[in-house]
Amino acid sequence: MSRDGGRLFTPRTPRIVAARRLQRRREREQSGRFLAEGPQAVREAVAAGAVIELFGTVAALDRYAALAADAEQVSAVTDEALEALADTVQPQGLVAVCRQVDIGLREALAKRPRLIAVAADIRDPGNAGTILRTADAAGAGAVVFAGDAVDPYNGKCVRASAGSLFHVDVVRDRAPDAVLDALRAAGVQVLAATGHGADDLDDLLDAGELARPTAWLFGSEAHGLPADLLAAADRRVRVPIHGAAESLNLAAAAAVCLYASARALR
Amino acid sequence: MSRDGGRLFTPRTPRIVAARRLQRRREREQSGRFLAEGPQAVREAVAAGAVIELFGTVAALDRYAALAADAEQVSAVTDEALEALADTVQPQGLVAVCRQVDIGLREALAKRPRLIAVAADIRDPGNAGTILRTADAAGAGAVVFAGDAVDPYNGKCVRASAGSLFHVDVVRDRAPDAVLDALRAAGVQVLAATGHGADDLDDLLDAGELARPTAWLFGSEAHGLPADLLAAADRRVRVPIHGAAESLNLAAAAAVCLYASARALR
Numbered sequence: 001m002s003r004d005g006g007r008l009f010t011p012r013t014p015r016i017v018a019a020r021r022l023q024r025r026r027e028r029e030q031s032g033r034f035l036a037e038g039p040q041a042v043r044e045a046v047a048a049g050a051v052i053e054l055f056g057t058v059a060a061l062d063r064y065a066a067l068a069a070d071a072e073q074v075s076a077v078t079d080e081a082l083e084a085l086a087d088t089v090q091p092q093g094l095v096a097v098c099r100q101v102d103i104g105l106r107e108a109l110a111k112r113p114r115l116i117a118v119a120a121d122i123r124d125p126g127n128a129g130t131i132l133r134t135a136d137a138a139g140a141g142a143v144v145f146a147g148d149a150v151d152p153y154n155g156k157c158v159r160a161s162a163g164s165l166f167h168v169d170v171v172r173d174r175a176p177d178a179v180l181d182a183l184r185a186a187g188v189q190v191l192a193a194t195g196h197g198a199d200d201l202d203d204l205l206d207a208g209e210l211a212r213p214t215a216w217l218f219g220s221e222a223h224g225l226p227a228d229l230l231a232a233a234d235r236r237v238r239v240p241i242h243g244a245a246e247s248l249n250l251a252a253a254a255a256v257c258l259y260a261s262a263r264a265l266r
Numbered sequence: 267m268s269r270d271g272g273r274l275f276t277p278r279t280p281r282i283v284a285a286r287r288l289q290r291r292r293e294r295e296q297s298g299r300f301l302a303e304g305p306q307a308v309r310e311a312v313a314a315g316a317v318i319e320l321f322g323t324v325a326a327l328d329r330y331a332a333l334a335a336d337a338e339q340v341s342a343v344t345d346e347a348l349e350a351l352a353d354t355v356q357p358q359g360l361v362a363v364c365r366q367v368d369i370g371l372r373e374a375l376a377k378r379p380r381l382i383a384v385a386a387d388i389r390d391p392g393n394a395g396t397i398l399r400t401a402d403a404a405g406a407g408a409v410v411f412a413g414d415a416v417d418p419y420n421g422k423c424v425r426a427s428a429g430s431l432f433h434v435d436v437v438r439d440r441a442p443d444a445v446l447d448a449l450r451a452a453g454v455q456v457l458a459a460t461g462h463g464a465d466d467l468d469d470l471l472d473a474g475e476l477a478r479p480t481a482w483l484f485g486s487e488a489h490g491l492p493a494d495l496l497a498a499a500d501r502r503v504r505v506p507i508h509g510a511a512e513s514l515n516l517a518a519a520a521a522v523c524l525y526a527s528a529r530a531l532r
Contacts, residue, residue, distance in 0.1 A: 040512075134518045139508025160515075167510035202529055242405025242528050244433035246306075249426075252400045252521035255514070259522045262508050263468055 009055065009077040011084040016077065019055065019097050020085055025151050032100050034153035037091040039064050044163035046070045050098040057082050060093025071096070087155035100153060101170060105144065105179060108169040109186040113141025115261050116188065116215040117254065120176050120229055121147040123220055128152060129160025130251040131218060136164035138258035139265065143168050144215075146176040147226075180232050183215045190233045192217040192225055193257050195247045197236035201260050204237060210264035216257050221250040275321065275343040277350040282343065285321065285363050286351055291417050298366050300419035303357040305330050310429035312336045316364040323348050326359020337362070353421035366419060367436060371410065371445060374435040375452040379407025381527050382454065382481040383520065386442050386495055387413040389486055394418060395426025396517040397484060402430035404524035405531065409434050410481075412442040413492075446498050449481045456499045458483045458491055459523050461513045463502035467526050470503060476530035482523050487516040 009016050021027040022035045033052065036045045039060075045051045046067065054071040057079055061068045068074050077085075085095040108116075117135040122128050128150045135143050145152050152158075152170055173179050183190055189212055191204075204210055217233055219225030230236055239248055239256050248256070275282050287293040288301045299318065302311045305326075311317045312333065320337040323345055327334045334340050343351075351361040374382075383401040388394050394416045401409050411418050418424075418436055439445050449456055455478055457470075470476055483499055485491030496502055505514055505522050514522065 130515055130518060133511055134514060136509040137505070137507050137511035137514050137518075162512065162515070164509075164511050202532065205529075239403070239525070240528070241403050242532075243402040243430075245399055245403035245430050246428065248400060248403050248521070249396055249428070249517075251515075251518055252396060252403075255518035255521040256525045259505070259525075262506070263471075266468065266508075 008058070009075050009081050011081045013081065015053070015075065016055070016081045016085065022097065023087065023155065025154070028151065028153050033097055034100055034158065035085065035095055035155060036098050036158055037086050037088065037095045037155070038159070039067060039092055039094055040163055041158060042094045042096045043067055044166040045096050045098045048101060048166035050101050050166060051096045052099055053097045055082065055085060055095050057093040064094060088159065101166060102152070102172050103169055105171045105173055105182050108142040108171050109182060111141060111169070113169070114213045114265050115140040115258065116142045116144065116183070117258060118144040118146050118179060118215055118217045119149050120217055120225055121220045121223070122149050122218065122250070125150045125154040125157035126160045127221060127250050129157040131254050132157070132161040132168065133164040134251065134255045135258055136167045138262040140168055140258065142171055144171040144173060144179055146173050146179050176229050177232060180229070188213045188215050190215050190217060192230050192233035192236045193239070193253055194219070194225055194230060194236050195238055197238035199235045199237045201237055201239050201257060205260050205264055208264070210261050214261050216254070216261070218250060218254050274324070275341050275347050277347045279347065281319070281341065282321070282347045282351065288363065289353065289421065291420070294417065294419050300364055300366055300424065301351065301361055301421060302364050302424055303352050303354060303361045303421070304425070305333060305358055305360055306429055307424060308360045308362045309333055310432040311362050311364045314367060314432035316367050316432060317362045318365055319363045321348065321351060321361050323359040330360060354425065367432060368418065368438050369435055371437045371439055371448050374408040374437050375448060377407060377435070379435070380479045380531050381406040381524065382408045382410065382449070383524060384410040384412050384445060384481055384483045385415050386483055386491055387486045387489070388415050388484065388516070391416045391420040391423035392426045393487060393516050395423040397520050398423070398427040398434065399430040400517070400521045401524055402433045404528040406434055406524065408437055410437040410439060410445055412439050412445050442495050443498060446495070454479045454481050456481050456483060458496050458499035458502045459505070459519055460491055460496060460502050461504055463504035465501045465503045467503055467505050467523060471526050471530055474530070476527045480527050482520070482527070484516060484520050
């Protein structure tokens with residue numbers, strides 16, 4: 001690591017001003033950078049070789065000295081500067097400027113992942129980040145943000161992913177139909193998760209249908225999957241509802257589907 | 267239904283002022299009442315016989331006329347009065363004052379539920395509501411709010427439950443150890459969901475251990491289950507982590523556990 005002199009960066013220091021702009025989606029897209037905050041996310045970002053510059057308060061750089069030692073560029077900042085960079089009230093004194101880590105769909109599929117999650121048009125960053133985290137835990141190799149989905153580098157999504165943004169291959173693709181074609185060309189079955197699907201998840205598990213490379217499609221909580229994607233999937237699958245609930249929420253449904261696949265793919 | 271004259275209630279009408287106080291926990295606890303907003307929650311509340319008074323804008327009472335016809339007491343209110351009552355920006359014009367629906371643990375266990383969720387010390391109302399919804403979907407008969415848990419009648423919890431608050435038996439009990447004793451006396455096995463549990467969820471499912479009446483204990487996202495509850499459970503169960511994620515979030519872990527039980531109990 002190299003540290004800048006003894007002077008603490010303030011909210012007006014140009015590098016802080018520039019980093020702060022990464023709170024805006026347009027700036028993230030133009031620069032190919034984003035912010036990760038808190039020791040857990042920063043640790044994963046460092047491990048992934050994604051950190052360009054680490055900003056920390058003096059207390060935090062002291063407390064997380066081993067972590068800071070692994071970052072290439074480290075700058076000590078005032079509490080006010082840290083606060084200006086952070087999205088949350090308690091980022092525990094650390095915010096890192098990271099390079100975006102997504103790769104192309106072709107590259108991700110070349111690694112032959114057996115489990116993939118496709119977030120189609122998912123707008124809520126908390127849901128998107130939770131799906132990243134759950135897909136990672138279930139052993140998915142890739143998560144595809146398709147269509148008009150949230151920016152995976154949105155601060156809330158980064159936080160909800162709890163580091164999984166740096167563990168799985170993240171792919172961004174605006175054309176969901178091309179994603180489906182590529183998945184099928186790679187020999188991956190495409191299952192659409194939908195409340196009224198014709199296939200029951202437990203039945204598919206019993207029949208051994210989940211023991212093959214699988215991509216799960218998840219739509220937005222408000223609107224579900226668009227009709228063309230539903231029609232284009234190999235199967236439309238429902239999580240069985242045993243009680244009186246109308247449906248599961250998106251993150252819970254994704255967890256149940258991804259873990260059914262994980263069970264079959266053990 | 268009986269409607270109050272032609273006069274619209276305003277934010278200053280005493281019954282609106284009184285209803286509005288139910289946004290505070292203390293007032294809910296003293297009165298045994300709470301607020302449910304939006305047509306879905308109100309519909310479930312009416313079906314459960316829990317609605318004391320339904321407030322709606324003129325447009326909403328017109329749009330949801332059939333629903334309003336099923337409520338005993340209906341009052342038309344100004345947009346401002348509705349806004350003052352509602353927690354969300356878009357409650358779609360309806361807010362109902364409901365009587366609290368929770369029952370005692372003994373009464374709930376007398377119905378011999380085969381699946382129960384226990385939320386111990388869960389403080390986040392969104393998580394608590396999601397667990398209610400997921401437990402309902404998985405076929406649970408009861409959800410117990412134990413220890414220092416969030417008020418299940420908190421507006422955010424009511425919304426996240428998406429009506430399930432009115433479908434399953436809700437129990438509130440401040441003494442988790444007494445809850446465990448009662449569960450065991452009723453022949454229900456107690457499984458603590460915990461990231462580092464000795465038992466793997468899939469192994470228990472394979473071994474047929476989930477095909478018996480089961481109560482799942484879930485702790486807070488921040489602190490997990492307290493040590494005494496972990497020790498008192500019959501088993502400590504982990505959801506297997508196949509990837510690099512450190513853990514699942516609470517709602518996802520609860521979904522996977524409850525649906526593993528649902529699969530075994532089919």
